[in-house]
Amino acid sequence: MSSETRRIAMWSGPRNLSTAMMYAFGNRADTCVVDEPFYASYLVAHGQQHPMRDAVLASQSSDPVAVIDDLSGPVDRPVFYQKHMTQHMIGSVPRDWLEHVTNVFLIRHPARVVASFAEKLENPTLADIGFVQQVEIFDQVLALGQIPVVIDSVDIRADPERMLRLLCAAINIPWDPAMLRWPAGGHASDGVWAAHWYGAVHRSTGFAGPEGALPELSGKSAALCRAALPFYERLKAGRLTF
Numbered sequence: 001m002s003s004e005t006r007r008i009a010m011w012s013g014p015r016n017l018s019t020a021m022m023y024a025f026g027n028r029a030d031t032c033v034v035d036e037p038f039y040a041s042y043l044v045a046h047g048q049q050h051p052m053r054d055a056v057l058a059s060q061s062s063d064p065v066a067v068i069d070d071l072s073g074p075v076d077r078p079v080f081y082q083k084h085m086t087q088h089m090i091g092s093v094p095r096d097w098l099e100h101v102t103n104v105f106l107i108r109h110p111a112r113v114v115a116s117f118a119e120k121l122e123n124p125t126l127a128d129i130g131f132v133q134q135v136e137i138f139d140q141v142l143a144l145g146q147i148p149v150v151i152d153s154v155d156i157r158a159d160p161e162r163m164l165r166l167l168c169a170a171i172n173i174p175w176d177p178a179m180l181r182w183p184a185g186g187h188a189s190d191g192v193w194a195a196h197w198y199g200a201v202h203r204s205t206g207f208a209g210p211e212g213a214l215p216e217l218s219g220k221s222a223a224l225c226r227a228a229l230p231f232y233e234r235l236k237a238g239r240l241t242f
Helices: 018-026 039-046 053-059 064-072 096-100 110-117 131-143 153-158 160-170 219-236
Strands: 006-012 031-035 079-085 102-107 149-152
Touching (some): 018 079, 149 219
Parallel strands (some): 031 079, 102 149
């Protein structure tokens, strides 16, 4: 793996500002991005019937070793931003490559995640929304001797410039104001699944404003939120702050 490239692995669950963050980094002149490279391998391993499953499988390798080789290979920019979904990192995916990347954890309150994800996928489970896997990966990174960076989506939306400046400093890359705005309509590196999942962010040209009150949940959604909350709180305790 080239030491000349700063490789940033951004770990989040779904519906977590992750695509907007990819667009922010993708608008930097010094950065190339990749969108959820382990999605196909996850679908194959779990047999998940996600929207656009066949298109996803046709669009990228389902062999996690081949994916890791691509992530570790040469790129033509000083910064390589990798948008990863924690729920894709099932047990069969090797993780030794984590020690060669700068690991960042993007978190969001589970009430917001559950409310948003349930609109796209019926009856989501705790495994679907990635909180357990996020803490698991966080602990693995700690065991490698890294001090992972944690950033909360609510803080980014409250003050995008300040939080992104803090993030850039924490991962040792220069601040670039181009991160605050991007062209509407998506990014060339969008996964093929963007047509189903990215409608709102495709209409955006920057980060949305501060989030309002937490959504009120009931029944299975409320129970799912309660199950995820301890994992969110664990990571929130060490997040970047103003």
